[in-house]
Amino acid sequence: MPPYDDWNRIDEEEEEELQDTSFFEGKRDVILFCIDCSESMLELRDDPNYEDTQTCHVYTALEAAMQIQKKKVIVGPNDFVGILLFNTTRKAETTRNGNGNQGSEIKRYTYLFQPIGPLNAPTIQEIIQLLDAFRENSDELKSTFPPLTGKRVAMGDVFTSCNWVLRDGAPKTATKRVFLITDEDDPHLGPGSKQLITSARTTLIDLTQSGVTVEPFFISTEDKPFEISKFYSSVLLPTNLTDEDEIDPSDPSVLPESISISRIEDLLSQMRFREVPKRAHFSIPFQLAEGFTIGVKGYGLVTEQKKGTYKYFVDLGDRMEVASVRTVYIDEARQLEVDSSTIVYGMALGAGPAADEEEEESAKDSNARVVKAGKRPFFTAEDIRSFRTMGLEPGIKLLGFKRRNELAFEDNIKHSQFIYPDEMTYAGSKRTFSALIKSLIKKKRIGLALVLTRRNASPTFCVLLPQEEKADEGGWSDPAGFHLIHLPFADDIRAASVVTGVRASDDLKDAARAWIDKLSVKNGAYPPDSYPNPALAYHNAQLEASAFREQYDPTTFEDLTLPKEEIIHKRAGTLMKAWKVALVNDKSADVVITPGTIAGTKRKAELTVDxxxxxxxxxxxxxxxxxxxxxxxxxxxxxxxxxxxxxxxxxxxxxxxxxx
The missing domain is CATH 1.10.720 (Transcription Termination Factor Rho, Rna-binding Domain; Chain A, Domain 1)
Incomplete structure (x- = not known):
């Protein structure tokens, strides 16, 4: 019999891979960098990376925007990016394109430096030229974007300008986000501050209701610490806002996941963390009991980064156009296109008898078909789907609870998923979800559930492992939610042959532990951005050079995954030599277990060909x-x-x- 997937594979065109329709609608990502250009942001400071060089917060923010755009040229060429500056006296009419109408509907003291538009090399090169000019003349940014002195633009006007810019330039079905970068924690000093706070909150509600997410990056320094409680705790909104009257402005929990930047050089690394929008893999109901259901969204925590897919282009003479690709089925006998809904599926059991007219008529009936003896059975796409899903609809059904210590490490056979409540689907989901998490953590229990995430997937039994919300000093936080761990079926478990190995002596272990401790990662943290995949990095570097029409020198490529031998020998060279000596003198290291002593080892049959x-x-x-x-x-x-x-x-x- 052929493999299972050879005969019951259904076209992905007919399947709704993810139940969250926003995944299809929001394939494009739109980021609007909203950068404060006040005097404090333009104030010159010593560059921490280069000697005798000065920098400023605006330069760092523009450099971060430029680096993210260069990266998106490779990983997200269909995305849109724009840059809006506020607290600057530069007039909107003096745009670089000479278009007087551009930016005519944004508020005073805000300037649209880069309109919302597709990524392209000339726009990025313009930012690079501006940054290079600042390196030669430290007053370049201040002269190009003169700061507003004596007062500050109202944040309500800033949010209104962001709303108008995104409304006019961003695709309607895109994922829209605003990266707010500022170092001012109280922009509304003086009389009328309460009215300005109310206005800022109202305009931010209008912005979020249009489908825009605001992700703030607050710059905090030793000279000027950033205190959120002064202004932004009363303005910024929680995720999934449903009812304005339910929000207490004095409650700090209404803040979204904001980032407080204690070191300005960390701005780029923290922006890269939020560069990719959080798209739900699925949005399904979570049934806690009969008639008791809440909504949840599922997210993937680990994703393999691959090379971008290539595209087909059509040469039209004066230009190149992207070719639209679609799959069709052709009847070889009639050379006509076949409707995919009429295709049936069956197992290839050899060359059976040709289908007669009666069998063809029966194949059209999706409700019942009579298969005669010696004939081949066929199934419709709906039949195949019912085989996979066992007639279940996508959702999570809570079956019961178990002790937490009953979850073994080997039960996790693939990457887990993280589920979070969806208030938009079922009102009250957050409260119920939070109460369930707190109860399971308090009682040291885990949940057992039957899960079907997609219509063309197979149901699996999963463990709901609760995670409590945690926050550190830098503003990073682990959200409260459940890790969805897929449990193995009986067929997935194989009995391993138990072989007693030779254990190292305690002295040998201590000698190894000494140099391992010297080379361990600090704080147990592993920053993946610091060690990119060398194959992908080399490929992307060549594409980037080609996009910007630069000559790429392969000798300049640096593989950051290679071990730093000099540092390793400097830190632990002596300890490694001592361990090597102990290993040579240890008698257990010379013991070799031959394959014949291992139970169940199969010998390969000898093959002789005359x-x-x-x-x-x-x-x-x-x-x-x-x-x-x-x-x-x-x-x-x-x-x-x-x-x-x-x-x-x-x-x-x-x-x-x-x-x-």
Missing amino acids: EAEIRSMYEVDNLGKMRVDQLKEFLRSKSQPVSGKKAELIERVAEWLDAH
């Missing part, structure tokens, strides 16, 4: 009856290549026999 037999099969044209391993063994004995399919092996054997 040349006379091969030649006799060749003379009667019966090489096709030989097995692949026999053909390979014969070619290997004659020092011939053994790669390729069986037909290629047969051809290679025939060529050798003809030559000899």
Whole structure:
């Protein structure tokens, strides 16, 4: 019988891979960098990375925006990016494109430096030229974007300008976000501050209701610490806002996941963390009991980064256009396109009898079909879907609870998913979800659930591992939620042969532990951005050079994953030598376990191929009856290549026999 997936594979076009429709609608990501250009942001400071060089917060913010755009050219070429500056006296009419109408509907003292638009090399090069000019002349940014002195623009006007810019430039079905960068924790000093706070909160509600998420990056320094409680705790909104009257402005929990930047050089690394929008893998109901349901969204915590997919282009003479690709099915006999809904699926059990008219008529009936003896059974796409899902609808059904210590490490057979409440689907989901988490953590229990995430997936049993919310000093926080751990079925578990190994002595362990402790990562943290995949990094560096029409020098590429041998020997060289000496003197290190002592080890059968037999099969044209391993063994004995399919092996054997 052929593999299961060979006959019951359904077109992805017909399937709704993810229940969250926003995943399809929000394929494009729109980021509007909203950068404060006040005097404090333009104030010159010593660059921490270069000697005798000065920098400022605006320069760092623009550099971060430029770096993210350069990266998005590779990983998200369809995304849109814009840059809005506020607290500057530069007039909107003096845009770089000379378009007087551009930015005419934004508030005073705000300037649209880069309109919302697709990523392109000339726009990024313009930012690079501005940053290079600042390196040569530290007053370049202050002269290009003169700061507003004596007062500050109202944050309500800033949010209104962001709303108008996104409304006019961003695609309607995109994921829209605003990166707010500022170092001023109380922008509304003096009389009328309460009215300005109310105005800022109202305009921010209008911004979020249009589908825009504001992600603030607050710059805090030793000279000027940033205190959120002065202004932003009364203005910023929680995620999934449902009812304004339910929010207490004095409650600090209404703040979204804001970032407080204690070191301005960390701005780029923290922006990269939030560069990719959080798209839900699924949005399904969570049934706690009969008639008691809440809504949850599922997110993937680990994703493999791969090279971007290539595209087909059509040469139209004066320009190149992206070709639209679609899959169609053609009837070979009639050479006509076949409707995919009429296609049925069946197992390839050999060349059966041709289908007669009665069988064709029965195949059209999706409710009931009578299959005669000797005929091949066929199934519709709906039948295949019902086989997979067992007639269940996507959702999570809570079955019960178990003690937390009953969850073993080996039960986690693949990447877990993280679920979070969805207030938009079922009102009260957050409160119920939070109460369940607190109760399970208090009682040291885990949940057991039956899960079906997609319509074309198979139901699995999962463990709900609760995670309590935690926050550190830098503003990073682990949200409260459940890790959805897929449990293995009985067929997924294999009994391992128990082999007693030779254990190292305590002295040898202590010697190894000494140099391992010297080379351990500090604080147990592993920053993945610091060690990029060298193959992807090399590929992206070449694409970036091609996009910006620069000459790429392969010798300049640095593989950051290579071990730093000098530092390793400097830190732990002596300890490693001492461990090596102890290892040589340890008698247990010389013990070798032969394969024969391991229970259940299979010996590979010896394969001998006689040349006379091969030649006799060749003379009667019966090489096709030989097995692949026999053909390979014969070619290997004659020092011939053994790669390729069986037909290629047969051809290679025939060529050798003809030559000899």
